[in-house]
Amino acid sequence: MGTLGGTYMAIQWFPGHMAKARREVGEKIKFVDLVFELVDARLPLSSRNPMLDQIVQHKPRVVLLNKADLADESQTRKWQAYFESLGYETLACNAKETNTTKAVLAKAKRTLKEKRARDLERGIQARAIRAMVLGIPNVGKSTIMNRLVGKKIAQTGNKPGVTKGQQWLRVGNELELLDTPGILWPKFEDQEIGKKLALTGAIKDQLLHLDDIALYGLEFFTTYYPGRISQRYGLKIEDEQLPVPDLLMSVTKKMGLREDYERASERFLLEVRQGKLGRFTLDRADEQESESHDEAID
Known part of the structure; x- marks a missing residue:
């Protein structure tokens, strides 16, 4: 991936x-x-x-x-x-x-x-x-x-x-x-899996730095679903080309939260999970197919 x-x-x-x-x-x-x-x-x-x-x-x-x-x-x-x-x-x-x-x-x-x-x-x-x-x-x-x-x-x-x-x-x-109770494995071999699970709410928010997960989410959406951040928060499309920490600052201001990045991160994650930024898939099937093909060649 x-x-x-x-x-x-x-x-x-x-x-x-x-x-x-x-x-x-x-x-x-x-x-x-x-x-x-x-x-x-x-x-x-x-x-x-x-x-x-x-x-x-x-x-x-x-x-x-x-x-x-x-x-x-x-x-x-x-x-x-x-x-x-x-x-x-x-x-x-x-x-x-x-x-x-x-x-x-x-x-x-x-x-x-x-x-x-x-x-x-x-x-x-x-x-x-x-x-x-x-x-x-x-x-x-x-x-x-x-x-x-x-x-x-x-x-x-x-x-x-x-x-x-x-x-x-x-x-x-x-x-x-x-x-049966939900079972999570004891160690994430790939930390990106942990970030994806956190973004969708599979890991308790109390165990997370929400601004870290929000930054990951912002980067994902600007990479795979460009325009959705701007559309949701009334930003200019070109603002999505900002470094992700600067983009979080812009989103925070648009939310009317000034410099309260923690609250902005919490609200952003909630809106992602509720589908307010549209339908999305974090695991990309085409990337999995590409990896499988590469492994077959090796």
């Missing part, structure tokens, strides 16, 4: 309950038929936990690209093609939409169609599909659980890491879900 310039703080976050959750998932994976891997459609690669491959191993998997309504549609289509090339079923969704349950169930049935057909041939009658929902904090896992079950049964919040326990949830007569 391309790396935007600038010097930023190192980001790490691995609460103790996540280490426990990782162990529990490894112990309970044998009880499920398939895994729903939930990722943020705005950063489909960076919001994947690489440890899951070790835990899930060969279990059938459906990659749910949640918050697709906030992501760049063309990039989402490319990421779906990428995951499907790896052999996974995919679904771009918005956990808040009512049709999500039907679409998720259809993907589960499609994924297990051949296995269930083999079971029938052996005289094993079909039962409810047992699935596990896995994902890092704040990708919308509790929201999608509530949507699937049809009532507020999973604890939700606008802060990452609020779901601590494990519970089985029933979706009609056809699907049973094992909910």
